[in-house]
Amino acid sequence: MSAVSALAGCGLTPASGPSRDEMVQSVYSPPGEGEEPFAWVEINARSLDILARRAPPTLRGFFGDYRPSASPVIGVGDAVQVTVWEAAAGGLFSSSDANNLNPGSRSSLIPVQTVGRDGSITVPYAGRVQVAGRTQQQVEAAIIERLRGKAIEPQALVNVASNVSNTVTVTGEVANGARVPLTLRGDRILDVIAGAGGYRSPVHETFISITRGNRTARAPLQALLTNPSENIFVRAGDILTVESRPQTFTVAGATGANAVIPFDARGITLEEAIGKSGGLNDMRADPNGLFVLRYEPTSLVREFPNVSPSLVQYQQIPVAYHLNMKDPSALFAARRFAIRDKDIIYVSNAPLAEIGKVVQLVQMVAQPAVQGFAVSRIGH
Numbered sequence: 001m002s003a004v005s006a007l008a009g010c011g012l013t014p015a016s017g018p019s020r021d022e023m024v025q026s027v028y029s030p031p032g033e034g035e036e037p038f039a040w041v042e043i044n045a046r047s048l049d050i051l052a053r054r055a056p057p058t059l060r061g062f063f064g065d066y067r068p069s070a071s072p073v074i075g076v077g078d079a080v081q082v083t084v085w086e087a088a089a090g091g092l093f094s095s096s097d098a099n100n101l102n103p104g105s106r107s108s109l110i111p112v113q114t115v116g117r118d119g120s121i122t123v124p125y126a127g128r129v130q131v132a133g134r135t136q137q138q139v140e141a142a143i144i145e146r147l148r149g150k151a152i153e154p155q156a157l158v159n160v161a162s163n164v165s166n167t168v169t170v171t172g173e174v175a176n177g178a179r180v181p182l183t184l185r186g187d188r189i190l191d192v193i194a195g196a197g198g199y200r201s202p203v204h205e206t207f208i209s210i211t212r213g214n215r216t217a218r219a220p221l222q223a224l225l226t227n228p229s230e231n232i233f234v235r236a237g238d239i240l241t242v243e244s245r246p247q248t249f250t251v252a253g254a255t256g257a258n259a260v261i262p263f264d265a266r267g268i269t270l271e272e273a274i275g276k277s278g279g280l281n282d283m284r285a286d287p288n289g290l291f292v293l294r295y296e297p298t299s300l301v302r303e304f305p306n307v308s309p310s311l312v313q314y315q316q317i318p319v320a321y322h323l324n325m326k327d328p329s330a331l332f333a334a335r336r337f338a339i340r341d342k343d344i345i346y347v348s349n350a351p352l353a354e355i356g357k358v359v360q361l362v363q364m365v366a367q368p369a370v371q372g373f374a375v376s377r378i379g380h
Contacts, residue, residue, distance in 0.1 A: 017253050020289035020348045023320060038318035039307045043270075043292075047321070048336045050303045055338070058230055059189075059210060062217040065232040067186045071135040072236065075165020080121055080131060080158060082110040082143065087153035092125050112161050125150050136160065168234050170196040172242035173206065188231045189224060192240055201244035204264040211239040218243075220265035249339050251277040253347040254285035263339070270323070271334040273345055280325065280347055287325035289348030294319060294340060 041047050074080060084093045085107045093108035113121045119132025126146035131139045136158045147154040167179040175197025189208060193199055199206055206221040224231045248262050256278015295316045301307055311317050323330050
């Protein structure tokens with residue numbers, strides 16, 4: 001049996017990947033030329049708490065959910081129309097009888113103007129009036145103040161004929177990418193997507209990204225549909241991108257199926273991923289050899305205990321998360337551990353499985369000799 005064990009450990013037997021002992025050796029031995037060092041992290045209560053704190057914030061948690069003002073301000077590029085009234089005829093804005101609204105009242109309709117880069121428009125006898133950053137009511141008050149003493153008891157009405165600044169840009173997997181104008185009541189994410197013709201990609205692989213200023217956050221569409229609080233109000237100037245991002249993880253080693261397995265955008269736990277892959281192979285798997293392999297940022301890896309200081313020089317560090325399935329609490333830990341896109345779940349072979357392979361090889365080699373010896377004995 002010692003010879004068989006030696007053969008099993010020498011690497012001559014076929015295998016689907018490294019054993020648990022080989023993984024441990026790789027962590028604590030200097031990497032060879034061309035090899036990439038990696039960190040070993042136990043999946044336990046401490047590491048799960050660290051990962052939970054580092055989970056990406058929700059859209060509501062990242063941006064808040066503040067309803068926009070009921071009186072949006074005018075911006076550069078908007079088309080503005082101004083109407084000025086006077087209390088009696090003979091004033092600055094008197095016009096023909098065809099435009100009289102009632103006897104003794106005169107009005108004048110100033111042609112539509114686009115707000116210039118200086119944020120102003122021109123009103124006769126009032127000059128350049130600053131309108132950008134002001135509400136319609138504030139602009140009306142400013143025009144009346146400028147005309148006071150020049151016109152006869154002037155009154156003004158400001159109308160935004162084309163609102164370019166109070167829009168949200170929608171791009172990506174939508175029927176019609178466009179600038180969608182916002183309404184005075186306030187619009188949420190799904191309202192704006194509907195205004196762009198709706199999303200085209202399947203719900204389970206669709207993500208919504210919002211860029212506001214220099215900040216961007218992403219969430220799965222399923223989160224907005226199942227949790228209405230995530231369907232936050234958008235603001236003027238937001239860029240909303242609808243993306244199709246199929247999520248997959250790879251399963252390798254002693255499992256029911258070695259494959260690339262898709263999962264919903266809302267996420268999947270390690271427990272569910274093990275179930276999707278057919279579970280551990282009873283005849284081959286080492287229950288103490290389950291790993292989840294992924295790259296993590298250095299700032300996160302620093303929080304894990306017993307990580308080699310030599311690893312923190314890299315921006316992204318390969319991490320092997322280890323779970324001992326012999327421990328009953330591992331089943332609960334697997335339910336808390338979230339699988340991410342492009343993770344690798346690897347289950348190593350049990351040591352006895354390797355020995356069994358050697359025994360089978362020995363039997364295959366020895367069988368022809370045994371059969372030949374038996375035949376020769378019969379001939380004699």
